Amino acid sequence: MYLKAIEIIGFKSFADRQRLDFEKGITCVVGPNGCGKSNVVDSVRWAIGEMSWKSLRSASMIDIIFNGTARRSPLNLAQVNMIFDNESRKLPLDFNEITVSRKIFRSGESEYFLNKVQCRLRDIRDLFLDTGIGGEGYAIIDQGGVESVLSASAEQRREMFEEVAGVSKYKAKREEAIRRLDRVDLDIARLSDTVVLLD
Numbered sequence: 234m235y236l237k238a239i240e241i242i243g244f245k246s247f248a249d250r251q252r253l254d255f256e257k258g259i260t261c262v263v264g265p266n267g268c269g270k271s272n273v274v275d276s277v278r279w280a281i282g283e284m285s286w287k288s289l290r291s292a293s294m295i296d297i298i299f300n301g302t303a304r305r306s307p308l309n310l311a312q313v314n315m316i317f318d319n320e321s322r323k324l325p326l327d328f329n330e331i332t333v334s335r336k337i338f339r340s341g342e343s344e345y346f347l348n349k350v351q352c353r354l355r356d357i358r359d360l361f362l363d364t365g366i367g368g369e370g371y372a373i374i375d376q377g378g379v380e381s382v383l384s385a386s387a388e389q390r391r392e393m394f395e396e397v398a399g400v401s402k403y404k405a406k407r408e409e410a411i412r413r414l415d416r417v418d419l420d421i422a423r424l425s426d427t428v429v430l431l432d
């Protein structure tokens with residue numbers, strides 16, 4: 234499984250639709266200062282579900298939409314499509330190619346798509362669990378990232394290994410199950426109160 238291409242439309246400095254195709258192996262993005270190299274990485278980070286606009290070096294989530302230049306009007310929509318080669322079936326969907334898309338409108342509304350079918354952010358997070366891709370994953374390591382791995386506490390480092398080893402998927406499911414059990418306990422307690430009252 235690898236990221237085969239990304240399409241960026243109206244995201245930050247990319248007003249027009251841009252498609253970047255990646256070969257297997259190493260790709261370097263080069264260009265003068267301020268030409269948008271980091272915006273390419275931000276677009277990937279955003280499409281896999283980044284919710285913090287600060288991590289995207291933005292003043293707000295809406296601010297990631299192309300906000301115009303002296304010659305061009307601002308746009309009302311930003312969209313990023315990530316096209317993954319899935320011949321290895323590492324992503325648990327039975328398709329050779331999987332497109333994950335995220336859209337945001339100036340109204341602030343966000344939409345997510347899996348192979349062009351609208352879905353929830355949660356579906357995208359579930360798709361990437363165990364792959365190292367995702368908000369908590371290590372597929373994207375920024376300039377300060379290497380330093381933070383080196384200076385992490387033993388506990389934080391264990392969390393990183395758990396994510397990489399695929400343990401965190403089960404931890405997340407376990408936490409969800411515990412939350413549900415807690416809710417059931419509350420319901421039972423409420424029911425017992427009602428039974429006592431009726432007695």
Ligand code: ATP
Pocket residue numbers: 244245246247264265266267268269270271272273296297298299300301
């Ligand atoms: P450097 O080499 O200095 O790190 P870079 O090539 O990584 O630069 P980026 O930081 O990716 O450049 O891009 C910065 C450019 O993106 C700036 O010119 C900035 O004005 C532009 N930009 C950021 N957000 C938007 C937006 N919402 N609309 C239009 N342009 C934007």
